[in-house]
Amino acid sequence: MNTPLRRLSVVVALLFALLLGGATWVQFARAGELDDDPRNSRTLLDELGRDRGTITAAGGEILAESVEADGPIAYRRTYPGGQEWAHATGFYSVVYGATGIEDAVGPLLSGTADELFYRRLADLVTGRQPAGADVELTLLPEAQQAAQDALGDQKGAVVAIEPSTGKVLAMVSNPGYDPDELSSLDTEEVRDAYARLVDDPDDPLVNRAVGGDLYPPGSVFKLVTAAAALESGDYTPQTVLPGPAVLDLPLTDVGLPNVSGEACGPGDEVSLADALRISCNTAFGSLGIELPDGAVADQAADFGYGRSLDIPVPVTASSYPDGELTPDVAAQSAIGQRDVRVTPLQVAMTTAAIADDGVLLQPQMVDAVRAEDLSVVEDPSPVELGRAVSEETAEQLTQMMELVVEDGTGTAAQISGVDVAGKSGTAEVGDQDGDGEAEDPHAWFTAFAPADDPQVAVAVVVENGGDAGSEASGGRTAAPVARQVMEAVIDR
Known part of the structure; x- marks a missing residue:
């Protein structure tokens, strides 16, 4: 063979090697990455050709299911649960992919999860059409309906948790949207609906219960500050604190006033217990200054602040200011203002931990996953994230929270024949739209009941006071919503 032919054969061999190497890299090494890429229409079409599993509420009410469709796509996703359940289920769209539970447990619903390997193998051998697993949520229809009805058209969110297990019993975010509009097989129709929702200034696609622009918690955060004080060993519910009409703050000419304008x-x-009962800003502001550096921050972390969670939908981490705080910032942060930001789920977790003797549990939205033959694929158990406070501190906080509902700012949460432990909050918002005027405050309430045998812990936020506007307060506006949700759970 002459030299030119040898050189040509080497070049051809190299090209074949590059071709085989490239094909191997794409088909093997990058297979998983390419399969998971939302732009991969082949994967999406393959999934749409499967009978995706149903999503049900506790008790079996169908919230999402697949129905046969005419045309090249075998199935269309429909949502009998409608707008009330939209932020829990999410949507499954041929254009925009999946959100909510549809995304979080998508491989189980589509039948591609590792847990279903042997099922897929059996389908391959028998020639049976592959099908996804069914997912039963922990959400109670009674609690979900009560939360939706009580919120009405007001913007905000409600989360209810079973303290002993971490099961999420209700998750409502207002305003909502119709997931059926986004699951249509008419792509132009889907794009128009999505664009309308994205452009809506009320952000209906945002699940306010677990994410979005987080809220200042206002006085519901006083539970964390009170816990830090009690856990320090230097304070009891009877400890007397300064409670002037206005607390002078170092490093600033602006004082910290009580809402009433009085001492x-x-x-x-005022005692610590009475300060919580009447929500005394100046007493808790002074606590924020007097407690050692990092005490409130550490206590917040013990309740879950700073922790990103998957329940299995992703939850944005709530936050408390980092580092050493100046006295004015410490005082304002201790009453849930300044840079403190929370999700309603975090507030419900805090209250549920107090209700469960100080133990912080992982919230969980999925109760069971079942294959087509009804065999259980997953059966989640309670997961302990840590101890937020001692059992003694939890008992002290419970007694103090009962006083809030018995004869304090939370009397609107009273339930006949049931002891309720709660805390109100009215959070200043400031100038959010840049027009130079502060917006109406957010109204908060968090509670658990029965106080001596907790079945439900709930957190409610009504944005900008809802229908009450500037006249809103946590006790008047959000407490009745919390009461109706707790009643729905207790009476079911």
């Missing part, structure tokens, strides 16, 4: 007790003093 919280005779002689400008």
Whole structure:
């Protein structure tokens, strides 16, 4: 063979090697990455050709299911649960992919999860059409309906948790949307609906219960500050604190006032228990200054602040200011203002931990996953994230929260024949739209009941006071919503 032919054969061999190497890299090494790429229409079409599993509420009510469709795509996703359940189920779209539970447990619903390997193998051998697993949520229709009805048309969110297990019993975010509009097989129709929802200034696609632009918690955060004080060993519910009408703050000319404009007790003093009962800003502001650096931050972390969660939908981490705080910032942060930001789920987790003797559990939305033959694929158990407070501190906080509902700012949460432990909050929002005027405050309430045998812990936020506007308060506006959700769970 002459030299030119040898060189040509080497070049051809190299090209074949590159071709085989490239094909191997794409088909083997990058197979998983390409399969998971939302732009991969082949994967999406393959999934749409499967009978995707149903999503049901606790008790079996169907919230999402696949129905046969005419045309090149075998199935279309429909949502009998409608707008009320949209932020829990999410949507499954031929154009925009999946959100919510549809995304979080998508491989189980589509039948491609590792847990279903042997099922897929059996389908391959028998020639049976592949089908996804069914997912039963922990959400109770009674609690979900009560939350939706109580919120009405007001913007906000409600989360309810079973304290002993971490099961999420209700998750409502207002405003909502119709997931059927986004699951249509008419792609132009889907794009128009999605564009309308994205452009809506009320952000109906955002699940306010677990994410979005997080909220200042206002006085519901006083539960964390009170817990830090009790856990320090230097305070009891009877400890007397300063409670003037206005607390002078170092490093600033702006004082920290009480909402009433009055002192919280005779002689400008008040006990820790009474300070929580009447939500005394100046007492808790002084606690924020007096407690050691990092005490409130550490306590917030013990309740789950700073922790990103998957329940299995992703939850944005709530936050408390990092580092050493100046006295004015410490005082304002101790009452849930300044840079403190939370999800309603985090507030419900805090209350549920107090209700469960101080133990913080992982919230969980999935109760069971079943294959087509009804065999259980997954049966999640409670997961302990840690101890938020001691059992003694949890008992003290419970007694203090009962006083809030018995004869404090939370009387609107009272339930006949049931002891309720709660805390109100009214969070200042500031100038959000840049027009130079502060917006109406957010109204908060969090509670659990029965206080001596907790079945449900709930957190409610009504944005900008809802229908009450500037006249809103947590006790008047959000507490009745919390009461109706707790009643629905207790009476079911």
